Amino acid sequence: MRANELFEEGRNCWRICRADRAAVLVDGAAYFSALADSLEKARHSIFIIGWDIDSRIRLRRNRQDEPPLGEFLNNLAKKHSDLHIYVLDWDFAFLYALDREPLPVFKLGWSTHKRLEFKMDARHPVGACHHQKLVVIDDCLAFCGGIDLTHGRWDTPQHAPHDPKRRDNGEDQPPFHDVQMMVSGAAAAALGELARRRWRRAGGGEPAGISSSTSDHWPQKIDAEFKDVAVAISRTEPSYEDETEVTEVKQMWMDAVAAARRRIYIENQYLTASEVVDALVRSLQREQGPEIVITLSRQHTGWLEEATMGVLTQRQVNRLREADRHHRLRIVYPERTDLGDEFIKVHAKVLVVDDVLVRVGSANLNNRSMGFDTECDLTLFAEDDATRSSVNRFCCRLLGEHLDMEIEEVEQELGRRDSMISLIDERRCAARSLRRFDWEIDPFYEHMVPDGSLVDPEKPVRLEDLADQILAGDSVAPRESRKVGLNKIRTLLALVGAALLLSAAWHWTPLGEYLDLEQLREWAGWVKQSRFAPLILMLVYIVGGLVLLPITVLIVVTILTFGPWWGGGYALLGSLLSALVTYGVGRWVGRDAVRQFSGARLNKISKRLAQSGMLAVMAVRLLPVAPFTVVNLVAGASHIRFVDFLFGTLAGMGPGIITLAVFEKGLEQLIRNPDLKTVMIFLGVVLGAGGLFWGMRKLIGRKMDHNLEGKAGS
Numbered sequence: 001m002r003a004n005e006l007f008e009e010g011r012n013c014w015r016i017c018r019a020d021r022a023a024v025l026v027d028g029a030a031y032f033s034a035l036a037d038s039l040e041k042a043r044h045s046i047f048i049i050g051w052d053i054d055s056r057i058r059l060r061r062n063r064q065d066e067p068p069l070g071e072f073l074n075n076l077a078k079k080h081s082d083l084h085i086y087v088l089d090w091d092f093a094f095l096y097a098l099d100r101e102p103l104p105v106f107k108l109g110w111s112t113h114k115r116l117e118f119k120m121d122a123r124h125p126v127g128a129c130h131h132q133k134l135v136v137i138d139d140c141l142a143f144c145g146g147i148d149l150t151h152g153r154w155d156t157p158q159h160a161p162h163d164p165k166r167r168d169n170g171e172d173q174p175p176f177h178d179v180q181m182m183v184s185g186a187a188a189a190a191l192g193e194l195a196r197r198r199w200r201r202a203g204g205g206e207p208a209g210i211s212s213s214t215s216d217h218w219p220q221k222i223d224a225e226f227k228d229v230a231v232a233i234s235r236t237e238p239s240y241e242d243e244t245e246v247t248e249v250k251q252m253w254m255d256a257v258a259a260a261r262r263r264i265y266i267e268n269q270y271l272t273a274s275e276v277v278d279a280l281v282r283s284l285q286r287e288q289g290p291e292i293v294i295t296l297s298r299q300h301t302g303w304l305e306e307a308t309m310g311v312l313t314q315r316q317v318n319r320l321r322e323a324d325r326h327h328r329l330r331i332v333y334p335e336r337t338d339l340g341d342e343f344i345k346v347h348a349k350v351l352v353v354d355d356v357l358v359r360v361g362s363a364n365l366n367n368r369s370m371g372f373d374t375e376c377d378l379t380l381f382a383e384d385d386a387t388r389s390s391v392n393r394f395c396c397r398l399l400g401e402h403l404d405m406e407i408e409e410v411e412q413e414l415g416r417r418d419s420m421i422s423l424i425d426e427r428r429c430a431a432r433s434l435r436r437f438d439w440e441i442d443p444f445y446e447h448m449v450p451d452g453s454l455v456d457p458e459k460p461v462r463l464e465d466l467a468d469q470i471l472a473g474d475s476v477a478p479r480e481s482r483k484v485g486l487n488k489i490r491t492l493l494a495l496v497g498a499a500l501l502l503s504a505a506w507h508w509t510p511l512g513e514y515l516d517l518e519q520l521r522e523w524a525g526w527v528k529q530s531r532f533a534p535l536i537l538m539l540v541y542i543v544g545g546l547v548l549l550p551i552t553v554l555i556v557v558t559i560l561t562f563g564p565w566w567g568g569g570y571a572l573l574g575s576l577l578s579a580l581v582t583y584g585v586g587r588w589v590g591r592d593a594v595r596q597f598s599g600a601r602l603n604k605i606s607k608r609l610a611q612s613g614m615l616a617v618m619a620v621r622l623l624p625v626a627p628f629t630v631v632n633l634v635a636g637a638s639h640i641r642f643v644d645f646l647f648g649t650l651a652g653m654g655p656g657i658i659t660l661a662v663f664e665k666g667l668e669q670l671i672r673n674p675d676l677k678t679v680m681i682f683l684g685v686v687l688g689a690g691g692l693f694w695g696m697r698k699l700i701g702r703k704m705d706h707n708l709e710g711k712a713g714s
Contacts, residue, residue, distance in 0.1 A: 013232035020185030021224035091122035145180030404432035541574030586636025617648025
């Protein structure tokens with residue numbers, strides 16, 4: 001097989017080009033050090049594009065005088081008058097706010113040199129993210145892989161316990177394994193073109209800076225493992241506005257797996273990409289096929305990832321093991337016994353096929369990376385014996401890191417037994433080893449995650465597409481029964497439509513003048529003086545819900561007027577009452593109509609959503625996709641149970657209300673005249689509320705487990 005037989009522009013890659021030199025940097029310490037050395041050689045342009053960027057990290061941890069990344073870049077812009085630096089960071093969802101650097105626009109934009117430009121990239125479908133991790137220097141050297149320039153990414157191949165150099169922003173970071181590829185020559189210039197294109201799409205305008213692709217910025221400490229090698233650049237880009245869908249990453253995975261003859265070695269954060277797993281299953285079912293070793297993390301990070309991607313990963317693991325009739329599969333995780341409760345997080349996105357192909361990039365082995373998020377992967381192909389030897393050594397280097405063996409020792413063992421699996425099994429009890437991945441799915445999570453269409457989508461989902469994904473295609477209800485519910489359906493649609501219009505009116509018409517803070521506080525003060533204040537306030541919440549008064553405004557005014565304790569309690573109780581009343585309206589108007597009018601179609605959507613009803617309600621409370629009352633009406637008209645709606649609303653809104661209540665003294669200042677100190681205090685309070693949310697989730701989980709056990713017993 002030759003590169004031109006596997007690589008095909010427009011199918012599995014965007015561009016095929018030559019790299020004068022290429023090297024694979026294993027783990028963050030090697031990448032950060034090489035990057036810093038190369039950045040200091042930049043004279044015209046630097047593009048940094050990532051999922052997360054933290055200006056506070058230090059690149060070279062062995063230097064006491066190494067400034068933080070933001071200062072490091074700012075110094076470069078000051079020192080070189082022709083240098084333009086462009087930093088593009090994903091405009092992240094609120095769900096990630098507690099794990100991100102506060103005020104990144106201020107740190108890397110407003111307070112830095114004018115030739116250091118920073119922008120948040122929000123040009124993607126709702127729910128998608130920008131996930132590429134690129135650095136391009138003067139169009140002559142580029143880095144692409146899985147490592148963002150953010151906290152928690154620096155580590156060495158030893159992954160030593162309690163390594164003080166892993167400490168970021170005053171916090172110890174766990175062991176972290178990842179990989180980045182470095183290329184020079186035409187491949188770097190092509191990545192520069194890609195980076196400029198993304199910058200323009202994100203609204204950054206036309207970049208300045210002169211290309212100097214003939215310069216030599218290769219770091220002296222890094223040997224070039226590959227020379228004059230063919231490199232394919234593959235992308236994932238979702239369909240968005242006038243941009244068509246690009247799925248080159250997925251196709252490259254499919255083609256590479258199908259081409260494998262002796263060996264497939266994979267390292268990845270996830271294992272949920274359905275079509276890629278299908279390809280691996282087909283490979284395992286062949287009587288003569290390659291060994292497949294897949295290295296994952298021992299476990300997922302945090303309850304949310306455990307409850308979603310963890311469940312989906314284990315299901316695909318089970319599929320692969322069932323297909324392994326010829327005993328050619330190992331799914332493992334790296335173990336170091338002296339880490340205690342910590343574990344090595346595998347964040348790499350690596351594929352090695354035989355001794356001919358190495359793929360490194362940003363794309364996870366999940367459905368999102370195949371069609372929903374923006375990704376960029378590099379795949380190099382060995383066309384001569386020297387390059388094939390380098391591919392083999394790279395695979396041995398990864399295995400050697402996890403098995404605590406030298407590269408030469410791994411090469412010798414593989415040459416003797418021609419089996420990765422045999423070597424892994426032989427050393428499975430060592431202090432550093434690759435051990436069988438065997439994560440048990442919590443029955444609670446298994447019940448709450450029926451499939452991956454919502455948790456791990458492959459493409460942007462419209463409401464009508466969501467219905468087609470969920471439904472199995474039952475027959476349509478007879479016309480006579482549909483007529484019975486037609487009037488109620490019209491009523492429900494009219495209510496929802498009116499609710500949306502009224503919600504818009506509160507924001508964009510003179511009605512919004514009634515939301516003036518002083519006016520509302522004056523009215524609330526009058527209510528507070530009444531002996532019937534609690535009753536009046538609850539009525540205000542109920543009526544406010546019916547007329548689409550923004551619930552956040554009511555909550556803020558209640559807390560400012562009645563104080564953190566009473567105000568927080570009143571706000572939570574009022575929000576619940578308002579939600580339950582409008583939920584009841586939706587049920588009264590729409591449930592029978594849904595059952596009769598839509599029969600199989602909407603009825604089945606409703607039932608399937610009800611299987612994860614509480615999580616669905618929590619999700620729309622935490623990440624609101626529609627006005628408060630609209631959500632309540634639609635939930636009432638669906639099969640979402642009352643108890644799921646109640647506890648989902650409580651769990652979704654409770655932490656936010658508690659956060660505002662705790663922050664009550666600084667809340668008005670935050671609204672009227674925010675300063676840095678107030679914002680920082682508010683973020684601290686939000687962090688505390690996140691812990692409270694975690695505890696509330698555990699409590700609700702135990703309650704629902706008890707309910708499920710009771711149903712099973714009966």
